[in-house]
Amino acid sequence: MAHENSLRSDAQANRDRILAVARDALAAEPNASLNSIAKEAEVGAGTLYRHFPTRESLILAVYRKEIETLVALAPALLAKHPPLQAFRIWCGRLAKFGRMKYGVADIVHAAASEGDAQSSYAPMLGAVRQLMDACKAAGAIDAEAAPEDFLLMVGLLWRIPPSAAGEAQVQRILAIAVRGLGAKDQSPETPV
Numbered sequence: 001m002a003h004e005n006s007l008r009s010d011a012q013a014n015r016d017r018i019l020a021v022a023r024d025a026l027a028a029e030p031n032a033s034l035n036s037i038a039k040e041a042e043v044g045a046g047t048l049y050r051h052f053p054t055r056e057s058l059i060l061a062v063y064r065k066e067i068e069t070l071v072a073l074a075p076a077l078l079a080k081h082p083p084l085q086a087f088r089i090w091c092g093r094l095a096k097f098g099r100m101k102y103g104v105a106d107i108v109h110a111a112a113s114e115g116d117a118q119s120s121y122a123p124m125l126g127a128v129r130q131l132m133d134a135c136k137a138a139g140a141i142d143a144e145a146a147p148e149d150f151l152l153m154v155g156l157l158w159r160i161p162p163s164a165a166g167e168a169q170v171q172r173i174l175a176i177a178v179r180g181l182g183a184k185d186q187s188p189e190t191p192v
Contacts, residue, residue, distance in 0.1 A: 015051050017041045019065050022058055027096070027162060034058065066097045067120045074127035083134035084141070084183060090131055091154070091178065095170045098157030125151060132181070142182030153177050 021041040025032040034055060038048040052058035073093055077086035128147040135141040154177055160166045 011051075014041070014043050014047055018043060018048055018051060018058070019062055022062050023066065026059065026062065064120070067124060070094060070097060071123040071127045074130050078131065078134050082140075083131065083138045087131040087135055087140075088178065090127070091174050094154060095157055095174060098154075098160065098170065121151075135181075135183075140183060141178075145181040150177060150181065153180070 018037065018041045022032075022037050025037050025040060034048055034052075035045055037058070038045045041048070048058075052061060070090070070093060073090055074086075077089050080086070081089065125147055128151055132141060132145055132147050132150070136143050136145070154174070156173060157170055160169050160173075
């Protein structure tokens with residue numbers, strides 16, 4: 001398979017569309033078939049399989065794309081919003097990622113290598129650190145709050161079923177986690 005950066009623009013558009021559809025489909029139904037994802041993405045099954053020869057390769061690609069999106073979102077949000085609001089919005093996107101990961105976590109863990117796990121953790125930690133450092137500089141959270149602790153705590157989000165009750169629980173856990181950082185502003189999260 002060609003490296004992502006060397007794909008033709010139409011092939012890259014197909015790949016991006018497949019990943020977006022797969023993210024939403026897997027969040028709604030972890031057992032969504034590859035054929036249903038191809039149909040929803042308006043590509044043939046052959047196109048999907050050319051990019052992602054196995055279900056595991058598609059799930060890992062969605063996982064990696066979500067990590068990239070979360071990492072890129074941190075500085076973009078900080079450029080537009082006060083630090084604590086940016087952090088809360090980012091946490092909302094993290095919760096959305098958790099909904100997708102809930103049903104496929106076992107596949108991600110089984111298919112991902114130790115290198116995959118480390119290459120995902122470091123950028124996520126960097127994004128959280130960037131957001132938390134901005135919050136600390138603004139006096140919005142406690143100076144001793146640790147990004148590693150926050151990521152460990154919100155790792156629980158992947159275990160919560162994506163139901164109405166689960167969504168409410170996710171919001172409560174995120175609120176507790178942010179309060180645990182010593183958040184001075186208790187305003188509600190602003191959705192992404």
